[in-house]
Amino acid sequence: MNKFNNILLWVFISFSFILSLALMSDKDCILLGQYFFVLGLCLIPKIKNLINNKITDILAVFDKKDNGEKSITKGLEKKIGIIKFTVFFTALIFIVASLPQPENSNFTQNNTTQNQEITQNKYVNNKNTKKISKALNINKMEASNIYEILVNCGVDEIHWIEKIEDIENAYFIHLENIIEPLKISLKDNKLEYVFYTTWNLYGNGKYDGNLSDYAITIDEKFALKRLSKDNISINLKYPQNSRYNENSWNITRIDNEYSVSCSVDAPNTFGMIVTHQFFLTYQKENEKFIITSMECDGKYLIKSTEITQKLTVKDKKAVEELNEALGL
Numbered sequence: 550m551n552k553f554n555n556i557l558l559w560v561f562i563s564f565s566f567i568l569s570l571a572l573m574s575d576k577d578c579i580l581l582g583q584y585f586f587v588l589g590l591c592l593i594p595k596i597k598n599l600i601n602n603k604i605t606d607i608l609a610v611f612d613k614k615d616n617g618e619k620s621i622t623k624g625l626e627k628k629i630g631i632i633k634f635t636v637f638f639t640a641l642i643f644i645v646a647s648l649p650q651p652e653n654s655n656f657t658q659n660n661t662t663q664n665q666e667i668t669q670n671k672y673v674n675n676k677n678t679k680k681i682s683k684a685l686n687i688n689k690m691e692a693s694n695i696y697e698i699l700v701n702c703g704v705d706e707i708h709w710i711e712k713i714e715d716i717e718n719a720y721f722i723h724l725e726n727i728i729e730p731l732k733i734s735l736k737d738n739k740l741e742y743v744f745y746t747t748w749n750l751y752g753n754g755k756y757d758g759n760l761s762d763y764a765i766t767i768d769e770k771f772a773l774k775r776l777s778k779d780n781i782s783i784n785l786k787y788p789q790n791s792r793y794n795e796n797s798w799n800i801t802r803i804d805n806e807y808s809v810s811c812s813v814d815a816p817n818t819f820g821m822i823v824t825h826q827f828f829l830t831y832q833k834e835n836e837k838f839i840i841t842s843m844e845c846d847g848k849y850l851i852k853s854t855e856i857t858q859k860l861t862v863k864d865k866k867a868v869e870e871l872n873e874a875l876g877l
Contacts, residue, residue, distance in 0.1 A: 558592060565589030580644050588637060604629050672696045677707045684710035685720065691738045698740050702750040703760030704731070727760075728770045728800070746801065765802050773800055776838055777809045777829050784843075784850055791815035794824075807831040807838065 565585045572582030591600060672678050673693040682692035699707075699722070706725040713719040713732065722731040732744040743751035750758045765773075782788035797812040809829045817823050827845050831838040843851040 558594075562589045562592045565592070577649050581648065584640060584644050591633075600633070601629050604632055672700070677704075680707050680710060684712075685735065685738075687738045695733075695735075695740045698751060699731070699733075699743065701756060702731075702743050702758075703764070724764075726766045726768070727764050728767055729765070731760075762804055763802055765800055765807070769807075770800055773807060773809050773831065773838060774798060776831070776840070777811065777827070780829060780840055780843060781811075781813060781827050781845075784845065785813070785815050786818060787816050805832050806841075807833065 566589045569582040569584075569586035569589065572578040572585065574582075590596060671693065673689050675693070675696060677699075678689060678692045678696045681687070681695055682689050685692065685695075687695075696704075696707075704722070704724060708723040708725050711721040711723065711730070713721060716734075718735040720733050720735075722733055724731065729746050731750075732742075733740060734742045740751065741753070742749070745758075745760055745763050748758050748763045750756065750760060778793065782791070785791050792814045794812045794814065797810070799808075799810045801808045807830065809827075809831070811827055813825050813827060814822050815825060825845055826847075827843065829840060829844075830842045831840055833839075840851060842849065
């Protein structure tokens with residue numbers, strides 16, 4: 550039996566040395582490797598006996614009984630075992646506690662993914678996202694990404710969505726209280742371009758404008774048409790006999806510069822019906838439109854140089870292109 554125990558002891562000693570070498574090869578586990586090396590060393594019979602003798606001497610010093618030899622002999626092996634177990638167990642707990650904690654890559658990755666999903670899911674349950682998902686036949690995540698871009702372009706409420714005929718992956722986005730719809734195009738279920746009339750708001754991952762710079766509400770449209778008719782009628786010889794071509798109305802905006810164009814069939818002095826092209830500009834002050842210029846057939850009836858000077862070079866070019874497109 551003793552021979553079998555000795556074999557098991559040397560197997561455990563060998564295992565401790567091998568484990569210590571493996572652990573010490575990792576810089577984070579050197580201390581733990583040293584622990585198992587010392588543990589294996591202390592189990593070698595000669596060293597084990599030396600340690601037991603030292604512990605016996607220490608116990609003898611603290612034994613205060615008259616018959617010291619008998620008292621120290623009684624339960625000696627048990628006391629030595631308890632002391633060695635306490636020392637090695639305490640050392641193991643201390644070493645394990647001091648080991649650097651490995652980063653939980655799965656937790657970090659899951660946390661990062663969760664944060665990304667929270668950001669991406671910001672609009673996932675929005676009613677406008679649901680409209681986009683249904684109309685474009687895409688999932689909610691893709692729809693929420695599209696709506697987030699539209700929000701950054703100045704979009705608030707989506708009224709309805711309409712497919713643009715004969716153009717693949719292109720749609721009209723009709724907005725609440727805005728006279729013109731947005732035009733969008735998709736690529737791989739991602740938003741590629743956003744236009745409001747001729748203005749590019751978003752393209753190839755970059756924002757080029759905001760809806761608030763160009764959009765005209767339905768209320769503004771009716772107010773500008775009514776006001777323009779009043780201003781034009783003043784300059785017609787027979788306004789009561791004149792007829793506006795409703796399909797000719799065009800209203801645009803650049804920041805606070807509103808442009809209105811239309812054509813009017815009006816009788817001249819000789820009673821002949823002549824078509825006149827009018828072009829008017831306004832600015833909005835305190836929720837009221839103030840006329841800044843008016844042209845009829847290319848001739849200024851009201852001219853304001855002050856407003857023109859306030860426009861940027863980009864805005865002036867845009868107005869010139871708009872006038873050219875209108876034939877003015």
